[in-house]
Amino acid sequence: MKILLIIVGFISLSGSICFANNAITVVANTQDRGMLLSRHEVRNLFMGTRLGYNFIAITLPPENQTRVIFNTKVIGLTESRIQSYWAQMRFTGRKKIPREVASEQLMLEYLQNNKGAVGYLPASLTLPDDLTVIYTIL
Amino acid sequence: MIIMPTVQAEVLDDLEFSGFARIVAGYIDDEHAEFNGYENKVSLNQQSLIGLQVDYQIIDNLSATAQVIGRTGDDNDSGIEWLYLTYAPTKALRLKLGRQRTPVFSYSDFSDVGFAYNWVSLPQQVYQQFLFPNFDGLHANYEHIGENVSLSVEAYFGEIDRKYMFQGDSLNVNVDNIHGIVSTLGYESWTLRASYHRGDVDVTQQELSDFSDILRGVGFTQSADSLTNVGEAEFYQLSAFYEDLDYFFRSEVTRLRTELFLAPDSNGYFVSGGLNFSPFSIYASVSRDTNKYSASVSEIPIGANAQLDQLAFGYQEIVSLIGSNSTVSYSIGGRWDYRDNLAFKAQATLLKERDGYHGLFTYRDQTFDGKAMFYQLALEWVF
Numbered sequence: 001m002k003i004l005l006i007i008v009g010f011i012s013l014s015g016s017i018c019f020a021n022n023a024i025t026v027v028a029n030t031q032d033r034g035m036l037l038s039r040h041e042v043r044n045l046f047m048g049t050r051l052g053y054n055f056i057a058i059t060l061p062p063e064n065q066t067r068v069i070f071n072t073k074v075i076g077l078t079e080s081r082i083q084s085y086w087a088q089m090r091f092t093g094r095k096k097i098p099r100e101v102a103s104e105q106l107m108l109e110y111l112q113n114n115k116g117a118v119g120y121l122p123a124s125l126t127l128p129d130d131l132t133v134i135y136t137i138l
Numbered sequence: 139m140i141i142m143p144t145v146q147a148e149v150l151d152d153l154e155f156s157g158f159a160r161i162v163a164g165y166i167d168d169e170h171a172e173f174n175g176y177e178n179k180v181s182l183n184q185q186s187l188i189g190l191q192v193d194y195q196i197i198d199n200l201s202a203t204a205q206v207i208g209r210t211g212d213d214n215d216s217g218i219e220w221l222y223l224t225y226a227p228t229k230a231l232r233l234k235l236g237r238q239r240t241p242v243f244s245y246s247d248f249s250d251v252g253f254a255y256n257w258v259s260l261p262q263q264v265y266q267q268f269l270f271p272n273f274d275g276l277h278a279n280y281e282h283i284g285e286n287v288s289l290s291v292e293a294y295f296g297e298i299d300r301k302y303m304f305q306g307d308s309l310n311v312n313v314d315n316i317h318g319i320v321s322t323l324g325y326e327s328w329t330l331r332a333s334y335h336r337g338d339v340d341v342t343q344q345e346l347s348d349f350s351d352i353l354r355g356v357g358f359t360q361s362a363d364s365l366t367n368v369g370e371a372e373f374y375q376l377s378a379f380y381e382d383l384d385y386f387f388r389s390e391v392t393r394l395r396t397e398l399f400l401a402p403d404s405n406g407y408f409v410s411g412g413l414n415f416s417p418f419s420i421y422a423s424v425s426r427d428t429n430k431y432s433a434s435v436s437e438i439p440i441g442a443n444a445q446l447d448q449l450a451f452g453y454q455e456i457v458s459l460i461g462s463n464s465t466v467s468y469s470i471g472g473r474w475d476y477r478d479n480l481a482f483k484a485q486a487t488l489l490k491e492r493d494g495y496h497g498l499f500t501y502r503d504q505t506f507d508g509k510a511m512f513y514q515l516a517l518e519w520v521f
Binding site: 038040041044049050051052062072076077078079080081083084085087088090091092093094 | 156158189191203205220222224229230234238239241247248250251253254255279281283284285286287288324326327381382383414416417419473475478479481520
């Protein structure tokens with residue numbers, strides 16, 4: 001019975017880890033600690049549109065797993081289509097591709113050091129107090 | 139806190155070089171006709187091209203951009219495609235001043251960047267109507283992002299004064315007061331675009347103008363007027379695009395009205411749908427148009443004397459080169475994104491003249507039945 005409980009406990013724990021690993025938070029360096037954005041606004045921000053706020057989107061590299069989850073859940077396009085979109089935007093002078101940082105750790109550092117910077121991170125990551133979660137998707 | 143040197147380098151980097159290239163191979167599976175320079179043997183030098191762009195951030199909200207394209211193909215219009223300043227006075231408003239591509243249809247300002255779309259060739263029946271690729275002037279874009287809906291409104295005006303090659307002929311194109319308005323609505327995975335464009339056009343094709351002057355000189359004003367390439371051109375466009383992780387759907391309807399002899403009144407549309415299974419995607423498309431040229435006149439008497447007969451014959455010869463028509467194409471194709479900046483594509487298209495006069499094929503012999511299969515392979519690269 002004890003072993004069964006341990007197994008059940010382990011399964012549910014691994015399940016919750018898995019769940020937490022797939023949840024994404026969008027984090028901003030902003031004074032407005034109560035700010036929340038809609039999915040549409042987050043999607044547009046990361047597709048190069050400047051919202052009415054002083055936000056600048058920062059992304060992770062195409063092969064990064066957090067980016068893959070973010071593409072799937074928030075952008076709603078495949079990486080191939082996103083790259084096509086940026087080719088269109090660049091060569092028509094419409095929008096600028098967001099700055100890219102190499103890893104989640106560097107993202108965290110960049111966000112802390114740059115006012116207005118917005119990036120996405122795994123929800124499981126512990127955030128420093130000076131950053132604000134403006135959107136979460138499970 | 140640590141900021142990585144790479145990040146600092148990016149911040150300092152105000153000058154950016156980038157580019158795109160495409161190698162397109164095409165083949166018409168019919169020895170009795172040619173289409174857009176393609177014939178019954180594989181050709182790599184009709185649509186292959188390379189584009190180079192340089193962007194310089196002058197100050198925070200002001201930048202300069204230049205883009206040059208080197209083309210292959212019979213209608214080789216290599217040169218400066220874009221040369222403009224971008225000024226963004228607010229987050230929502232962006233102004234561009236200089237030489238730009240005309241944003242007439244959904245794909246017209248990036249039709250050269252093959253990496254940015256799935257087809258090898260954009261649907262012929264819509265994109266052949268696109269007459270004036272560039273203008274010199276001002277373009278303004280205002281964007282509003284709501285909680286669930288986004289709206290973009292673009293307006294531009296300017297002029298065109300340029301020499302173009304069209305099906306091997308040199309055309310001097312002068313368009314005064316070209317202007318247009320484009321509105322784009324984004325909702326969930328949908329993008330809806332509607333636009334209107336117009337201009338006062340003056341196209342000179344030397345032989346045609348010389349002949350028209352002769353007709354006018356001897357008093358055949360109606361005949362001379364019927365060959366005019368001076369007048370108003372208007373474009374209307376509507377499109378609906380849907381795209382998610384698994385599917386995509388795209389449709390565009392266009393309408394062109396002109397007073398020009400060389401450009402028919404045209405209606406065109408395409409419908410395309412496909413599946414994504416990254417890094418691959420496949421699609422099927424149908425595209426159709428109708429083109430109506432202005433009517434010829436019978437003003438010059440025949441049989442009166444040899445010189446008049448020659449004029450009448452010359453006039454008939456010219457008007458026989460054009461004629462109202464309707465065409466359709468059915469395509470299937472696929473794309474493989476091999477790298478983030480490199481894709482391979484393949485497309486097979488059945489091109490068909492539905493009724494009326496020559497609509498698609500630039501050369502034909504007597505036995506040609508008005509339809510042919512067109513096969514294409516492409517490599518698309520951005521850097």
